[in-house]
Amino acid sequence: MAQANITSELIGNSFPHPDKWKWYHYFTFNIDHKVIGIQYLVSAFFFYLVGGAMALVMRAELATPSSDLVDPNFYNALLTNHGTIMIFLWIVPGAIGGFGNYLVPLMIGARDMAFPKLNALAFWLTVPAGLLIVGSFFFGGAQSGWTSYPPLSLITANTAQSMWILAIVFAGTSSILGALNFIITIWKMRVPSMGWNDMPLFCWAILATSLMALFSTPVLAAGLVLLLFDINFGTSFFRPENGGDVVMYQHLFWFYSHPAVYLMILPIFGIMSEVIPVHARKPIFGYKAIAYSSLTICIIGLFVWVHHMFTSGTPPWMRMFFTVSTLIVAVPTGVKIFSWVATLWGGKIRYTSAMLFAIGLLAMFVFGGLSGVTLGTAPVDIHVHDTYYVVAHFHYVLFGGSVFGIYAGLYHWFPKITGRMLNEPLGKVHFILTFIGTNLTFLPMHELGLKGMPRRVAMYDPQFQYINIICTIGAFVLGLSILPFLINAIWSWSNGPKASGNPWNAKTLEWTTDSPPMIENWDVLPVMTEGPYAYGEEPAEVSS
Amino acid sequence: MKQIPAPLWTLTIGVIVTLVSLWVGFNNDWLPEQASAQSVLVDNFFNVMVVIGTALFLVVEGTIVYCMVQFRRRKGDDADGLAIDGNLPLEAFWTAIPAVIVIGLGIYSVQIFQDMGGCAPGDQVHEHGTRLAHASAAPLGDLTAADGDEALLAQSVYGIGAPLDKEGQAADLEVNVAGMQYAWIFTYPNSGIVDGELHVPVNADVKLNISANDVIHSFWVPQFRLKQDAIPGKETELRFVATKPGTYPVVCAELCGGYHGAMRTQVIVHSPSEFNNWLEQRTAQAETGTAETVAINPADLTDADYLAPYGKAAGVESHLLAHLSD
Numbered sequence: 001m002a003q004a005n006i007t008s009e010l011i012g013n014s015f016p017h018p019d020k021w022k023w024y025h026y027f028t029f030n031i032d033h034k035v036i037g038i039q040y041l042v043s044a045f046f047f048y049l050v051g052g053a054m055a056l057v058m059r060a061e062l063a064t065p066s067s068d069l070v071d072p073n074f075y076n077a078l079l080t081n082h083g084t085i086m087i088f089l090w091i092v093p094g095a096i097g098g099f100g101n102y103l104v105p106l107m108i109g110a111r112d113m114a115f116p117k118l119n120a121l122a123f124w125l126t127v128p129a130g131l132l133i134v135g136s137f138f139f140g141g142a143q144s145g146w147t148s149y150p151p152l153s154l155i156t157a158n159t160a161q162s163m164w165i166l167a168i169v170f171a172g173t174s175s176i177l178g179a180l181n182f183i184i185t186i187w188k189m190r191v192p193s194m195g196w197n198d199m200p201l202f203c204w205a206i207l208a209t210s211l212m213a214l215f216s217t218p219v220l221a222a223g224l225v226l227l228l229f230d231i232n233f234g235t236s237f238f239r240p241e242n243g244g245d246v247v248m249y250q251h252l253f254w255f256y257s258h259p260a261v262y263l264m265i266l267p268i269f270g271i272m273s274e275v276i277p278v279h280a281r282k283p284i285f286g287y288k289a290i291a292y293s294s295l296t297i298c299i300i301g302l303f304v305w306v307h308h309m310f311t312s313g314t315p316p317w318m319r320m321f322f323t324v325s326t327l328i329v330a331v332p333t334g335v336k337i338f339s340w341v342a343t344l345w346g347g348k349i350r351y352t353s354a355m356l357f358a359i360g361l362l363a364m365f366v367f368g369g370l371s372g373v374t375l376g377t378a379p380v381d382i383h384v385h386d387t388y389y390v391v392a393h394f395h396y397v398l399f400g401g402s403v404f405g406i407y408a409g410l411y412h413w414f415p416k417i418t419g420r421m422l423n424e425p426l427g428k429v430h431f432i433l434t435f436i437g438t439n440l441t442f443l444p445m446h447e448l449g450l451k452g453m454p455r456r457v458a459m460y461d462p463q464f465q466y467i468n469i470i471c472t473i474g475a476f477v478l479g480l481s482i483l484p485f486l487i488n489a490i491w492s493w494s495n496g497p498k499a500s501g502n503p504w505n506a507k508t509l510e511w512t513t514d515s516p517p518m519i520e521n522w523d524v525l526p527v528m529t530e531g532p533y534a535y536g537e538e539p540a541e542v543s544s
Numbered sequence: 545m546k547q548i549p550a551p552l553w554t555l556t557i558g559v560i561v562t563l564v565s566l567w568v569g570f571n572n573d574w575l576p577e578q579a580s581a582q583s584v585l586v587d588n589f590f591n592v593m594v595v596i597g598t599a600l601f602l603v604v605e606g607t608i609v610y611c612m613v614q615f616r617r618r619k620g621d622d623a624d625g626l627a628i629d630g631n632l633p634l635e636a637f638w639t640a641i642p643a644v645i646v647i648g649l650g651i652y653s654v655q656i657f658q659d660m661g662g663c664a665p666g667d668q669v670h671e672h673g674t675r676l677a678h679a680s681a682a683p684l685g686d687l688t689a690a691d692g693d694e695a696l697l698a699q700s701v702y703g704i705g706a707p708l709d710k711e712g713q714a715a716d717l718e719v720n721v722a723g724m725q726y727a728w729i730f731t732y733p734n735s736g737i738v739d740g741e742l743h744v745p746v747n748a749d750v751k752l753n754i755s756a757n758d759v760i761h762s763f764w765v766p767q768f769r770l771k772q773d774a775i776p777g778k779e780t781e782l783r784f785v786a787t788k789p790g791t792y793p794v795v796c797a798e799l800c801g802g803y804h805g806a807m808r809t810q811v812i813v814h815s816p817s818e819f820n821n822w823l824e825q826r827t828a829q830a831e832t833g834t835a836e837t838v839a840i841n842p843a844d845l846t847d848a849d850y851l852a853p854y855g856k857a858a859g860v861e862s863h864l865l866a867h868l869s870d
Contacts, residue, residue, distance in 0.1 A: 072802040076799070155759070240776040241776070246776060280615070281623075282624065286635050287629065287630065288630075311772055311773050313702045314702060315665075323650060323654070327653075328643075331643050334642040335639055337604065341608055342631075344608065344612070346625050349611070351616070366600075367601065370600060373646070373649070374597070377653040379589050382662075383770070385771060386798055450575050452576055455797075457804055458805050460805055535624045
């Protein structure tokens with residue numbers, strides 16, 4: 001990748017800053033996108049550990065059929081906040097806020113995001129969100145599930161529930177500000193040599209994600225604010241005894257929260273499209289198909305929300321319409337899967353830890369996608385809705401999918417972010433433990449659900465104990481699997497071998513600068529001389 | 545290996561994948577026993593999807609594993625792979641095939657859903673593609689304004705209604721089901737029996753009118769493959785034919801509070817004579833006033849529910865009585 005001079009008007013005005021950030025700058029209102037990216041990633045990972053610890057307590061409780069470890073109300077607080085933390089404080093801020101902020105400007109050859117102060121504000125809005133969630137535990141914790149359906153959410157732990165609502169509104173506002181920033185940045189700030197179809201696929205994924213967040217998040221905020229009013233100010237939007245409509249809440253909630261699933265997986269698809277070509281040493285197969293299928297998923301994904309409500313107060317036409325729209329989402333998703341598999345075909349695959357996690361994701365996401373098709377049809381969903389089958393399905397997609405993708409991204413970009421290489425053998429131990437743990441925990445849950453075990457229960461029919469013990473063992477393997485990663489990341493951050501600017505020999509623009517990049521990314525902005533995935537070809541002539 | 549032509553390999557793999565998928569689809573033991581007319585429909589549909597899913601799973605995972613072995617980097621080879629960046633016919637193929645599969649599954653699921661009775665909750669009948677409310681005995685043309693309201697109300701019942709061949713026909717037995725933290729209360733409106741367990745005769749067309757007193761619950765019988773939320777302020781129904789005598793669990797499937805997991809009871813499917821015995825025995829008990837009543841704290845009930853039995857005796861709608869107390 002050659003570099004060339006660009007006229008100074010295009011560079012824009014700089015802001016005063018030291019040559020290098022000190023450690024304490026990472027705890028301040030800093031407007032550097034890379035600092036913000038690291039702030040998001042580290043704080044999200046902290047919450048991942050908190051949410052994971054909650055899951056381990058729940059699995060320990062479920063080792064026996066009776067409720068004998070924690071109080072059942074506390075169990076409900078755990079399941080509510082496990083879901084909330086993993087979605088709103090781990091995957092969304094980690095994948096979009098963390099990787100999105102760190103990588104998008106570097107990938108498109110920009111010195112920062114379009115609105116750096118807004119960007120910093122978006123991060124700092126997630127801080128009160130996290131504090132409110134932690135603080136709510138002093139009031140018993142919200143106990144009505146991450147879905148918080150009224151009337152249960154209206155009559156249970158009112159203070160904690162209100163804090164939970166405010167936390168989600170903060171996180172949602174952060175998400176809206178971030179989305180706006182990404183759209184403008186990707187639209188307006190690409191280096192002049194980068195056309196839409198030269199853009200790395202991660203940027204396409206973030207663009208689609210941001211459009212989706214921008215359309216759907218305000219609806220969730222509206223629903224939650226109405227709920228907050230019902231709890232605290234005597235309104236009756238969702239109070240059936242005063243003529244309120246509880247099903248209306250479900251529509252408002254899922255209009256956002258189904259797209260939220262795509263908010264959690266589209267950026268991961270973007271990470272996949274970056275990691276696989278680099279480590280398979282091949283161009284990505286079907287660039288346009290992958291790029292546009294993100295947009296297709298984003299559009300269709302806005303019209304599938306009622307599949308979460310097939311057993312609720314929904315008329316027949318709605319159940320049928322949303323069955324069909326849900327099934328259609330499988331098509332663009334399948335296109336991506338097939339394209340990644342085709343990218344592997346004929347490559348020279350290097351089994352780095354990043355690649356192992358990417359292939360592990362591919363293997364498990366296929367399974368999660370297939371179980372998703374069965375769930376999307378009303379006749380089967382009526383049987384398995386709100387059972388462990390659903391829990392199994394979405395953990396295959398969100399743990400086997402999103403979390404594996406974040407790990408792939410962490411192994412892939414750790415050298416760029418920290419300037420140090422991670423230890424590969426430890427990374428492989430981490431992968432093997434995580435892969436075994438994931439399947440041991442979540443595969444048996446499919447059978448639990450089909451056979452008749454509902455989700456969100458602290459006590460269950462003793463006939464299910466055997467399978468539950470397998471799941472619990474798997475969960476503790478998963479808990480253990482974090483250790484090699486933590487040791488690796490903490491040790492390597494200061495002591496790992498120094499990374500070169502481009503240790504994987506990759507072609508996207510973030511690898512044309514130092515590791516870690518200087519503040520404002522480049523002395524002289526880069527120019528694209530070849531495609532982002534031009535592997536297996538002779539480099540084109542330098543055009544400038 | 546080299547002597548065997550590729551099409552032969554493809555054919556062999558195709559046959560094996562097909563056979564394995566069919567075997568998995570129709571010999572898996574993942575679902576509980578079938579005890580309702582609907583369970584057969586749902587299971588057939590599920591198993592068809594398992595066949596298709598298994599085939600896709602084997603093909604895709606097989607390809608991934610093949611790639612991982614065949615296209616691994618060999619020691620000392622630092623070159624790049626093949627510079628293939630797309631293949632339009634292939635991409636069109638793998639867009640079209642899933643599209644055809646999901647459209648097929650979509651049509652199939654509409655058919656199954658209709659056969660299950662999903663298209664006719666609230667006593668609705670199908671007529672030339674449009675659904676009309678079936679308002680009591682009055683022909684639709686003679687509706688007065690008041691009846692019209694009733695017709696509209698009838699339309700806003702959600703759930704699973706009569707299957708196609710029974711549309712518009714009344715069920716053999718109606719039971720009112722009320723969900724509350726953390727119990728189900730079953731009331732038989734014709735005989736006045738109140739019970740904590742559901743008793744139904746085998747092969748009878750049973751209609752449950754489901755309501756909730758406090759928060760949302762969900763009535764689920766895994767062996768019937770049927771589930772319907774009980775929603776405060778909304779009417780829902782579940783119509784089914786139990787096909788196998790026995791005792792099956794009734795499970796609450798919607799988070800309803802701390803003891804949600806303990807909100808379990810059972811449905812007992814009797815032979816017709818057994819059911820009649822049970823009915824007579826319970827009616828006799830009710831008449832002599834020795835009925836073992838389900839323990840309900842009146843404070844847990846809404847006014848309307850508390851007053852319902854009195855309203856029934858007086859022939860007044862319970863919600864009207866509840867208004868009196870406002």
